[in-house]
Amino acid sequence: MSLLKNINKTSRQIAKSSEDYINATKDYVELKTFEQINKVFALLFKSFIIGSLLLMVLILLIIESIMLLEDLLGSIHYALLLSSGVLFVITILIYLFRKPLIEGRVIKMVSKTFFSTE
Template sequence: MSLLKNINKTSRQIAKSSEDYLNATKEYVELKTFQQISKVFILLFKSFIIGSLLLFGLILLIIESVFLLEEILGSIHYALLLSAGVLFLITALIYIFRKPLIEGRVIRMVSKTFFSTE
């Protein structure tokens, strides 16, 4: 009879340990998910604010460069064409080198935060 009691007691302990492990794992997954979602929203918010300010500064820089080119070239049309050409060239270069410049860095950054054990 003692053997059956020991088996029964051991089975209850195993069941309790398994339940505790499942609860701890569930809490860990919830916290890790919350951490990742928080980091994504923080990154999006910072990117929006910094990107907005950079865009505003870029627009002012382009307008000023058009006025400067108008004085140099003597024609607003040529100044606008040259500015547009430079912007298209920069855009094409960014598109051509998008994998090492953008995609690779984003993947490294996300994988670092996603797979960290903090």
């Protein structure tokens, strides 16, 4: 009878340990999910702020370059045509090299934060 009591006691301890492990794992997954969501929203917010400021700078640079080209070329039409052509070429180059320039870096950055054990 003592053997059955020991087995019963051991099985209860195993069940309790398993339950504690499951609860701890659940808490860890919740915290890790919160951490990842927090990092994503922080990254989006920072990207929005920095991107907005860079967009304003880019617009001012384009306006100033058009004014400079107008003085050099003597025509606003040629200045606008040249500046839009340059922007089009830059856009095509970024599109062609988007995988190594953008997607590869994003994947590396996200994988570092997602798979870190800190």
